[in-house]
C-alpha cells in the first residue's frame with residue numbers, strides 16, 4: 001500500500017447546481033477535482049483534492065503530440081433514502097490499468113485510488129442529482145506531461161478525476177435508435193488499441209459518425225477492421241442481439257472494449273437462465289437471420305445509457321427494422337433491473353454496488 005496522504009484544499013466559492021433535468025452531457029463540473037502526479041523514480045505521489053480549474057501544461061507535454069492518454073467513465077447514483085452508490089467501480093479501475101498497460105503508462109494502485117475517488121465523491125455528494133435517470137458522471141483519466149518531443153513513453157504523468165452531473169439519457173423513456181453499419185472506416189483492429197479506453201480511438205470514429213448522422217443515423221456499428229464482416233460494437237457501447245430466444249454478443253477479440261455494462265448484462269442473463277453466447281457474429285449471418293424473421297431484439301450497452309434499444313440497422317443499402325422500432329421486452333427488463341440495482345431500488349444479489357460514505 002502506498003505511503004501517500006491525501007491533501008484537501010477546499011474551494012472558496014460554490015457553483016450553482018443546475019436543474020438536473022436540464023444538463024447537457026459533460027459540460028457542467030463540480031467544485032473540486034482530484035489530481036495525482038507520477039514521476040519516474042518516484043512513482044505516483046502528491047494526491048490532492050483541489051478546487052476545479054484549468055491546468056497549466058508545457059506546450060511540449062507529450063500528451064499533445066503522441067497521445068498517451070487513457071480514461072474511464074462511471075457514475076454515482078442517489079438512492080431514494082439519500083445514499084450515494086457507485087456501480088462496480090473496481091471494474092473501472094481494473095480496466096484503467098489495462099488501458100494504461102496498452103499505452104505504456106505506469107499502473108495506479110487500484111485500492112488507493114478507489115479510496116481517493118470515494119473521498120472526492122463524498123465531498124461532492126450534494127452534486128449527485130436525485131431526479132430519476134440522473135446521476136453524477138465520474139471521469140478518471142491519465143495524461144502524459146513530460147515536456148519532450150522525442151517519441152517514446154513519457155516519464156511524467158497526471159492522474160485526475162473530474163465529476164459532472166448528468167441528466168437522463170432518455171428523457172422520454174427508452175427510445176430505439178437508428179444505426180448505420182459502417183463498411184468503409186475502421187475503429188480498431190486486433191493488435192491495436194481497441195480494447196483500451198484511449199483518446200485517439202474516439203476521434204478516429206468522428207468521420208464515420210458524421211456521415212452516418214447526415215443520413216439520419218444516430219451512430220455507427222463497427223465491423224472488424226480486416227474483413228469488414230464480423231460485428232464489433234457501437235460508438236461507445238457494446239452490442240447484443242436476441243435471436244430466436246437466445247442472446248448473442250460479439251466475443252472479446254482484442255479490438256472490442258470490455259464494457260462493465262456488457263459484463264453485468266451477461267451475468268444477469270445467466271442468473272435468469274436465459275441462454276447467452278459470446279461468439280463471432282458476421283453481419284451477413286445477422287442479415288440472413290433477419291430475413292428469416294429470427295432477430296427479435298438488438299440493444300447497445302454502456303454506462304451512459306445502460307441499455308439503448310436499436311430500432312433499425314442500415315447495412316450497404318439494406319434496412320433491418322427490429323421489433324417494429326419498439327423496445328423489446330428483454331431490453332426493458334434488463335434496463336429496469338440494472339438501473340434498479342444502481343439506484344438501490346432493487347436488491348443487489350451480485351454485490352455490484354458500493355456505497356460512498
Ligand SMILES: *Cc1c(COP(=O)(O)O)cnc(C)c1O
Pocket residue numbers: 073197233234235236237238257258259260261262301302303304
Ligand atoms: C466505454 C465504452 C463501452 C462501454 O463500456 P461500459 O463500461 O459498459 O461503460 C463500449 N465501447 C467503447 C468503445 C467504450 O469506450
